[in-house]
Amino acid sequence: MTVNAESHAGGNTWRSLPAAQQPDWPDQEALRDVIAELESYPPLVFAGECDQLRQRLGAVARGEAFLLQGGDCAEAFDAVGADQIRNKLKTLLQMGAVLTYAGSVPVVKVGRIAGQYSKPRSKPTETRDGVTLPTYRGDSVNGFEFTAAARTPDPQRLKRMYHASAATLNLVRAFTTGGYADLRQVHAWNQDFVKSSPSGQRYEALAREIDRAMNFMNACGADPEEFRTVEFYASHEALVLDYESALTRVDSRTGDLYDVSGHMVWVGERTRQLDGAHLEFASKIRNPIGVKLGPTTTPEEALTLIERLDPEREPGRLTFITRMGADKIRDRLPTLVEKVTASGAQVVWVCDPMHGNTFEAASGHKTRRFDDVLDEVKGFFEVHKGLGTHPGGIHVELTGDDVTECVGGGDEIFVDDLHQRYETACDPRLNRSQSLDLAFLVAEMYRDQ
Ligand SMILES: O=C[C@H](O)[C@H](O)COP(=O)(O)O
Numbered sequence: 001m002t003v004n005a006e007s008h009a010g011g012n013t014w015r016s017l018p019a020a021q022q023p024d025w026p027d028q029e030a031l032r033d034v035i036a037e038l039e040s041y042p043p044l045v046f047a048g049e050c051d052q053l054r055q056r057l058g059a060v061a062r063g064e065a066f067l068l069q070g071g072d073c074a075e076a077f078d079a080v081g082a083d084q085i086r087n088k089l090k091t092l093l094q095m096g097a098v099l100t101y102a103g104s105v106p107v108v109k110v111g112r113i114a115g116q117y118s119k120p121r122s123k124p125t126e127t128r129d130g131v132t133l134p135t136y137r138g139d140s141v142n143g144f145e146f147t148a149a150a151r152t153p154d155p156q157r158l159k160r161m162y163h164a165s166a167a168t169l170n171l172v173r174a175f176t177t178g179g180y181a182d183l184r185q186v187h188a189w190n191q192d193f194v195k196s197s198p199s200g201q202r203y204e205a206l207a208r209e210i211d212r213a214m215n216f217m218n219a220c221g222a223d224p225e226e227f228r229t230v231e232f233y234a235s236h237e238a239l240v241l242d243y244e245s246a247l248t249r250v251d252s253r254t255g256d257l258y259d260v261s262g263h264m265v266w267v268g269e270r271t272r273q274l275d276g277a278h279l280e281f282a283s284k285i286r287n288p289i290g291v292k293l294g295p296t297t298t299p300e301e302a303l304t305l306i307e308r309l310d311p312e313r314e315p316g317r318l319t320f321i322t323r324m325g326a327d328k329i330r331d332r333l334p335t336l337v338e339k340v341t342a343s344g345a346q347v348v349w350v351c352d353p354m355h356g357n358t359f360e361a362a363s364g365h366k367t368r369r370f371d372d373v374l375d376e377v378k379g380f381f382e383v384h385k386g387l388g389t390h391p392g393g394i395h396v397e398l399t400g401d402d403v404t405e406c407v408g409g410g411d412e413i414f415v416d417d418l419h420q421r422y423e424t425a426c427d428p429r430l431n432r433s434q435s436l437d438l439a440f441l442v443a444e445m446y447r448d449q
């Protein structure tokens, strides 16, 4: 992969357009130095891997595979530890195993990981006890602590983001190819979950079926490579464009531009303006691209997004991640899907059941109800069933740790429990048990479909 000033300019065309949600860096010269340094760093992913993910997503778009995308709302530098990364990966692998069996289709596993360090915010400032400071925008920009020093955007953090992403990706690659992700082990973890979870009996029948299938394959002497290693991809929101474009390189095989900070990147609900910098940037790179679609998205907007990002109508290039809210999905999604399908485009439709279902508990914690999350996924499946289209996957904020951030679930978390382990730096995540509950319930829905 090479970089040269002339062709790389294609990754900088966004600079003349309005870019929403960018940090207010106080020292432009320091920013320029950091960008120059980042431009000299090696890629975090290989362009060929991005192509492979695009092909896998192409299968999802055609209805031949399912996408499981999940991870933290906001990764944090002080959480780049072996235990946290392993627990997250383990949870995603467990969910993937259940979904693969129930759907009898490959599950494409993509983490919100190794780059999810930047957050769009509703307000630029936060006020506490009469003191107003810049809002926290993710560890790539400023610190969570409520002090003027921590909240001042510091471009040196972009380099820490690169190194934290590299360390995370390195461990993920080791786990997924080095034996940790063996399907037999993942299945054994799921059996433990079913035995120990209060709602476990609900899933016993499915777990028993999987067990029989595994025993059958063992008895046949089947020991395919696919059991021992797992294809796992990294994704994040392409929010801070100075970072993303510094990590954009020309692929020496094809001459195309790739954002090598992750395999897949997405454009968020707050930055998907049709004439804005984020879409311009995304339109120039060959990575698979996601776009979040909230409840106000019109079919015309969706069609324009396709025109901008997927003019060749290439299945796997564009993923629409809908986040409507449980109360709106049955009303808003059908027209979008109908019009996009009628246009002949084959996008991947994915349900993010988190972002439309956030509310503030009396204790002041931002939270989500597990039942709302589940209901939005149900609505998503109902809409696609009604239209004969493919419910391509789910996109979830989760962690492998036993946090108390969302209420409900089989091992029920109550509003009064939220303070116990409320550790997210931004939005509430499903904990390990809630994530597995969701996987078993989605598996049942997928099978009914
Ligand atoms: O994860 C999504 C957004 O960053 C988040 O919902 C913004 O939350 P805010 O309304 O607290 O800024």
Ligand SMILES: C=C(OP(=O)(O)O)C(=O)O
Residues within 6 Å of the ligand: 073, 120, 237, 267, 268, 269, 270, 292, 293, 323, 355
């Ligand atoms: C900010 C996010 O979501 P949205 O753009 O859908 O609000 C996110 O997924 O982190």
